[in-house]
Amino acid sequence: MNGLLVGRSVELAKLVRVLGSAAEGMAGVALVGGDAGIGKTRLVTELVAQAREQGFNVLVGQCAELGDALPYLPLADALRGAEPAVREAAAAHPMLGQLLPGRESAPSTGLTQQRLFGSLLGLLADVQPVLFVIEDLHWADRSTRDLLVFLSRMVQNERVCVAGTYRTDDIHRRHPLRSVLAELKRLPTVTNVDLGPLGSGEISDYVTTMGEVGAHDLGLIVSRADGNPFYAEELFAAMAEGDSLPDGLASLLMSRVEVLSEAGQRVLRAAAVAGRRVEDDLLREVSGLPLAEFEEAVREIVSRGLLKIKGNGYTFRHALLQEAVYTDLLPGERTRLHGAFARLLTSPAELAHHHLAGHDLAGALAASAEAGREAERLGAPAEAHSHYNQALSLWERVRDAAALAGESRSELAFRSAVMAADSGDNHRAIIQLRALPPTSEVSERLAYYLYETDDQPNAIAAAERAVEAADDQAALARALATYARTLLWSPRHHEAEGLTTRALEIARAAGARDAEVGALLSLATYVELLGDVTRALKLVETASAEASGDLAMDLRARFNHARIHYEQGLLDQAAEMADEGIRMAFDTGLKWSTYGTDLRFLRFLIHYVAGEWDEAEAVAAGFGARVGTLPEAILSSFALFIEVARDLPAVEGRLSWLSPFWDNELAVYMSRGLAAEHALWHGDPAAALEHVHAAIAPLAQGESGLQRLAAIGLWALAELGTTEGADELRARARLAVDFAPAGERGHLGPEGLAWAARVEAEWHRVHGRLSVELWREVVSAFDFGFVYEVARARWRLAEALLAAGDREAAQAEWELAREVAGKLRAAPLEAALLEFGRRARFGGVSAGDGGLTGREVEVLRLVAEGLTNREIAERLFIAQKTVSVHVSNILGKLEVSTRTQAAAAARRRGLLT
CATH class of the missing domain: 3.40.50.300 (P-loop containing nucleotide triphosphate hydrolases)
Structure with missing residues (x-):
């Protein structure tokens, strides 16, 4: 092992x-x-x-x-x-x-x-x-x-x-x-x-210690290993050699089956054909054994731990045991057993599986189409997409396919595309839609998904085709609403208001609520860009007031409702609406759709900005680091906010998994921007600047997100002691504020304005000017509720005040920043503030404090709370031996011999403020 x-x-x-x-x-x-x-x-x-x-x-x-x-x-x-x-x-x-x-x-x-x-x-x-x-x-x-x-x-x-x-x-x-x-x-x-069994995250960690493995293969190993490290090792080795189930593992599993009686083996073979779980009465019927003999056989199987009782049926102890028994079946035996299950089952999804495995292609197509519709009704878009695709793959091999499926091939393919998008795979949806005849409905959905993948020219072209091809009023309203949306960030953005007004009139007359909501949301975005946030909010509230009949559209409404409140610094209202949207996304199976994902990272940001960092870290724990799709990568990027700010060990691993997605604008903006901060905290401003330039490169001139990146880039330049490139960063950041004709580039909101203020202060710092006035403006600008950024701005304000000779005011700002950094457990900021305090020789901090690192301060705080090394390791997600090393270093640096003395010394010297 x-x-x-x-x-x-x-x-x-x-x-x-x-x-x-x-x-x-x-x-x-x-x-x-x-x-x-x-x-x-x-x-x-x-x-x-x-x-x-x-x-x-x-x-x-x-x-x-x-x-x-x-x-x-x-x-x-x-x-x-x-x-x-x-x-x-x-x-x-x-x-x-x-x-x-x-x-x-x-x-x-x-x-x-x-x-x-x-x-x-x-x-x-x-x-x-x-x-x-x-x-x-x-x-x-x-x-x-x-x-x-x-x-x-x-x-x-x-x-x-x-x-x-x-x-x-x-x-x-x-x-x-x-x-x-x-x-x-x-x-x-x-x-x-x-x-x-190990949890899926733990088994993932274990597998990645064995060598390089792609996200798809990792997912297969994790799902098949069932939390068993040995099985995971065998599967990893088999995949590396191009095999499926390794002979050695199959032999090990089957050796436990072969000791069963003939009746026991017969029952277990039938259970393997059923899948991972099977009902008692169904298994008895398919096994063909008399009741007494069947019950004795099942009792033998359960006593040997091969099957477990679950409800009214049985499950295999391991997925690989089921796979091994199934693989060991003779071809004819397997077909006959699948046929027996198909004759007894009524669930479309199960029928589709058994019909296909039993080579009944017509039955498999009909059942797959019905299973897709059932999954769609139940809010399981990924499963619906899979079932529809299975039916489509059989279409050319079956006579009278349309009659069996209950709809035409084009209709089924359209459903499949929409389900792909609802499960977060917009690219798959686009591929399927492009293969269909360009009806108004197809072109409108194609335009909608192209817009969400930032392909604006093709989105506009598809929307125009949708408008031209519309053959009823509801279809025309949807096409016009989407057309307006595709134009919002183009040179033709002036046309959006007229298009949405027309779409609203037609939608209301036709009773097309989904088209009405789409038009309201497009119009809200347009007026928000003009700076009329009050009107935008009213439009979004109207859109959110009642269901539209389109769940994805309802999620879009709730996201925009929450986003506008967030961007105006109204964090409580934003949190309430985001929570409502997240519940809806999970209840309807749309958690990986565009706005299901967006709502989750928005909720994380609200926690992060409000200083609710333990809650933010708990949310981020659900943003898997080992990502395989773009939605997963974007969601994962947001976890870096808290991981970088707390200097958690997960940062490097998460960045390595995100790097393959750095051709996507949002993924690179998020993850490389935070990678730059991570590099700065670790003393590598050159690497930070490289990340900043890479993140800025794909952004359009004047985009509001530039301010944050520019501020980080200027921070890196200040650390490097060079002004080269500073003017360019400042100029690009100011475009969103100064260059917008007639304010049409939109209202930045409190956070955007705060970052703009920090860009100015950082630009002056690069040129050697520590401006008290500018850093006071930054503190004030972030004071809409952004707890961490206020503390970081106070750090720079304290530096400026000290340079200006106002030592008392500098220490006051420094103490406020240290208090917040301590509460947030923002280890890098704490370390920077301690270092500044030592240099400034503020009260409670001196060179005699031993130069504790940020992580040591974090450990020391938990020691002072009375936690054991094991409890500290669990709290900080580090090894217990690592904690032991930190504690030894702390005792040495503070020149004490016990943990109690260390806590007392830390309190005397202000290290636990």
Whole structure:
């Protein structure tokens, strides 16, 4: 198994506690159970390493699948592999000496169990502290089971820790270890540790330690491994070699199936054809067994841990076990079983699967089309798209396909495209729509999705075709609303108001609420760009007032409603509307649609701006770092706000996964802009400037997002001590404010104006001028509720005040900034403020504070709260050993010897403000 221990900190902590108690003279036993390959050996290997570090003598013995042929095999194995001093001590005990190499033929004086156990107690007393590990107890012989019971009951005040591992999936109801475990687990000295499957994030982390793996392959491995590290390793190796299910893994899985009775194997084969889960009555019917024989077969299967009872049916313990049994079926057997299930089922999705696997293409097409419509009704667009595509793939191979599907090929393909977009795949939707005849409906959707992928010229052309081809009033209203939307950021933006006005009139007359909402939202965006935010908000409120009949349009309305409030600094109202939209997106299956994604990152930003960083970090935890699609990449980029500001370990890994998406304007703007900040906090302004230039390059002149990037770029130039390029950055940032003719480039909002103010202040800083007035303006501009940026601006204001000779005011601003940075756990900002405070020799901070890093300050704060190293590691998402190193450094730098003294020293010196 791979050398890295992933996702087992809680279980390891339990074992370490037993070990710690043993070190203090309170013996204990730990029983570690879990499925084959789940990581039992890896976990006890970590325990062994820690025991050796603490001076324990370690004995490790292995049981073997030999029944009772070799009694005390793990004890003999442990003694033979022990350190020389332990072997010498064992040789002094004649009963144990007979288990050592070269002693097997020695005359026996009667290897009675009582005498052997007594000798072992004597040995343990001689060489304590001892960790005795017995692996694979499910194969233990009778004598070894007795030995385990003896040690659990008799070793009490010795410095001894016993750890045993066993496979839970092998402990069927008649297994001899079952009763022993039940007895031992009632003892107060025995700690039970159950290893369940790793979570999908943990297994993803584990797989990526093995080597390079693409997002698609990673997803397949994670879904098939079912949280089992060994299975993940085997699948990774198989994929690297171009195989599917590795022979070695298949053999391992099937070896557990082959011990079943013929009836048991028959039932399990039928269950494998059903899939991962099957109902009891359906399985009985397909198996064809009499009721009594069926129930006995199922009882046998369940007792061996191959199937688990779930509700009124059964599930395979592992997806790979189902796959292995299914793969082992003969072709004809597989077809017949699929046919049997198809005759009994009514669910369209299940019917489609069994018809296809049973080579009934006509039945598969009809069922796939119906399954798509059912998924669409249930709010599952990704599944609907998949079902529709399955039907389309069979179209040319089946006679009377339209009759079977219940609609024409074009109608089905149009549905598939819309479902692709609703599940977040606009590019797939565009490809499918372009392959269809250009009706008004097709062209309008094509224009809509092209606009969302920033292909403005083609979006306008498609919208024009939609208007020209409209053959009814509702279609014309939709086409006009979308046409206006495509023109909003073009030189023809003046036409938008007239088009939306006309669309509104036609939509209301035709009763097309979705077209009306689309026109209202396009008009709201247009008047917002003109600076009339009040009117824009009223239009959006009207659009959000009642359902439009188009869920994606309703999400768009809620996003714009929340966004306008957010951009005006009205964070509470923005949060309320964003929460409503997110609930709707999840309830209707549209969480990966354009606005389902947009609402989630907007909610994250509201938390971030409002200083609700623990909540923001919790939301960001759902933005997976290992991304495979553009919507996932954009969402993931937003997590960098909190990860960079707190200097979390996830930053580098997230950036590496995002880099393949840096050809997308939004993805590069978000992730490279934050990569620049990360580089600045880590002392690499040259890399920061490179990120800034790359992020600015695709942006149009005058775009409001330029201000933030320009401010970061100017910060980097100031650190580099050069003015080269500063004027260009300032000029590009000012276009959105100064260059807009008649204000038509839009109203920047409080945040945009604040970043514009910071650009000016940073530009002067690049030129060596620390302007108190300008930095006061930045503080004031961000004071609409942007907690973190106010603190960062106060840092620069304090520098300017100190340079101007106003030391008292500088320290006041510095203290306010430090208080906020501490509450937010913004480690890089805290470190910068501490360094500035040391240079300025403000009260409470001096060179004598030892120069703690930002991370050390963060650890110190948690130490002062009374948290243990393990709790700190969990809070900060770092290794416990890393915490131990930080604590040692802190004690050294503060020149103290205990954690309590460190906390007291930190309070005296103002490090916990």
